[in-house]
Amino acid sequence: MVKQVAIIGGGIVGATAAFYLSFLQGNENIHVTLFDEGTGQATKAAAGIISPWLSKRRNKRWYALAKRGAELYPTLVHDAQLSTQAYQQTGTIVTRKNHDDLLALYHEAKIKEQHTSAMGQVELLSAEAVKRRLPLLTDAPEGIFVSGGARIDGGHFVSELLKRASDNNLLIKHERVSLTQNGDLHTSEGQKHFDTVIIATGAWMHESLQPLGLNVKVRPQKGQLIDLTVKMPHKWQNMPVMMPEGSSDIIPFNGGKLVIGATHENDEGFDLSPQPAAKQQLLDNASVFINTLTAAQVSDMRVGTRAYTEDFAPFFGAVPAQPNYLIGGGLGSSGLTPGPMIGYFLAQAVFGREITHWQDYTLPVSQYVD
Numbered sequence: 274m275v276k277q278v279a280i281i282g283g284g285i286v287g288a289t290a291a292f293y294l295s296f297l298q299g300n301e302n303i304h305v306t307l308f309d310e311g312t313g314q315a316t317k318a319a320a321g322i323i324s325p326w327l328s329k330r331r332n333k334r335w336y337a338l339a340k341r342g343a344e345l346y347p348t349l350v351h352d353a354q355l356s357t358q359a360y361q362q363t364g365t366i367v368t369r370k371n372h373d374d375l376l377a378l379y380h381e382a383k384i385k386e387q388h389t390s391a392m393g394q395v396e397l398l399s400a401e402a403v404k405r406r407l408p409l410l411t412d413a414p415e416g417i418f419v420s421g422g423a424r425i426d427g428g429h430f431v432s433e434l435l436k437r438a439s440d441n442n443l444l445i446k447h448e449r450v451s452l453t454q455n456g457d458l459h460t461s462e463g464q465k466h467f468d469t470v471i472i473a474t475g476a477w478m479h480e481s482l483q484p485l486g487l488n489v490k491v492r493p494q495k496g497q498l499i500d501l502t503v504k505m506p507h508k509w510q511n512m513p514v515m516m517p518e519g520s521s522d523i524i525p526f527n528g529g530k531l532v533i534g535a536t537h538e539n540d541e542g543f544d545l546s547p548q549p550a551a552k553q554q555l556l557d558n559a560s561v562f563i564n565t566l567t568a569a570q571v572s573d574m575r576v577g578t579r580a581y582t583e584d585f586a587p588f589f590g591a592v593p594a595q596p597n598y599l600i601g602g603g604l605g606s607s608g609l610t611p612g613p614m615i616g617y618f619l620a621q622a623v624f625g626r627e628i629t630h631w632q633d634y635t636l637p638v639s640q641y642v643d
């Protein structure tokens with residue numbers, strides 16, 4: 274019998290789960306409907322940096338999950354035949370304000386490099402060498418180059434994934450849905466029952482699970498970034514992402530798009546209005562390294578809502594005592610990195626396959642859901 278699966282939320286978690294449900298063995302026995310309203314989606318507002326290895330975070334489970342996420346990207350991109358517009362491995366350059374801190378980080382990175390093949394090569398670069406890799410910088414700092422780092426265009430990434438899945442067993446509905454008290458879905462076509470429901474609603478997870486009497490401990494955080502159109506000579510292709518310490522990231526895309534981001538506002542709830550002060554701050558931050566930028570080059574300002582948990586770590590698995598409701602959320606400010614791994618694990622759970630060693634990656638869901 275064909276199993277009817279619903280996914281609520283079409284960000285990185287929901288879209289990857291949908292892709293794997295269409296791709297992994299057993300997909301012929303599954304039909305998937307994905308409901309995504311889309312407003313405030315963090316995935317399409319994101320800067321898109323995939324480079325977890327030199328993060329200052331010390332949460333071991335987060336790092337194990339993010340590391341596997343970064344490793345999964347090239348395979349996922351290959352399996353789903355995604356374009357270079359969606360994903361590109363350009364490398365990342367990480368900086369430190371203090372030279373000794375940079376050297377210490379470099380030594381740490383060289384040790385990690387030996388047993389982390391997805392990092393690729395690690396190199397210590399002088400300011401001149403950084404400028405050669407990122408010719409658009411006018412004032413380049415010294416830095417550490419990690420060749421395995423990548424950037425994604427979140428909006429493109431999920432729409433290409435969903436397109437692949439909809440060529441197979443996925444139906445997409447662009448609408449807001451809600452659970453009923455008995456666990457069915459309220460949709461625009463009436464109340465519907467599904468055998469399994471994946472809830473991947475990001476910052477809206479608390480609201481999504483309230484009808485089941487559950488309190489999910491996630492809070493919203495506003496994030497803003499700016500897109501600029503910059504004149505880039507044709508030979509400036511595949512420039513790495515720059516991640517300056519304590520400042521905004523600089524993400525160059527081929528063809529003249531430059532992304533600067535992002536802000537982190539904890540006290541603005543689900544507000545999605547772009548703020549002129551944030552725009553100016555992002556421009557000022559980037560101008561330290563590119564002194565030719567002007568406000569007239571800003572072509573767009575994107576705003577999204579991230580989901581945070583108390584321990585800043587994501588969670589995934591079945592809702593306690595309700596195995597047909599699977600959740601994945603709380604991804605925070607670097608959630609694109611572990612996101613595909615969570616989507617993959619949730620798809621495996623739908624196929625009834627055990628998620629081995631999940632304790633290495635997350636605390637039990639009951640820590641995040643009352």
Ligand SMILES: Cc1cc2nc3c(=O)[nH]c(=O)nc-3n(C[C@H](O)[C@H](O)[C@H](O)COP(=O)(O)OP(=O)(O)OC[C@H]3O[C@@H](n4cnc5c(N)ncnc54)[C@H](O)[C@@H]3O)c2cc1C
Nearest residue numbers: 282284286310311315316320321322450475496607608609
């Ligand atoms: C400005 C910014 C910059 C970022 N930069 C990076 C970065 O460089 N690298 C990185 O790794 N991470 C980054 N992140 C974080 C990352 O984007 C998020 O952690 C991740 O995308 C969250 O994915 P998600 O699938 O959990 O949620 P989302 O992407 O938010 O998707 C949830 C979806 O569910 C939908 N939804 C909610 N409720 C319902 C409902 N009832 N019915 C139907 N649909 C519903 C929403 O509309 C939304 O489309 C950034 C985030 C922001 C905001």
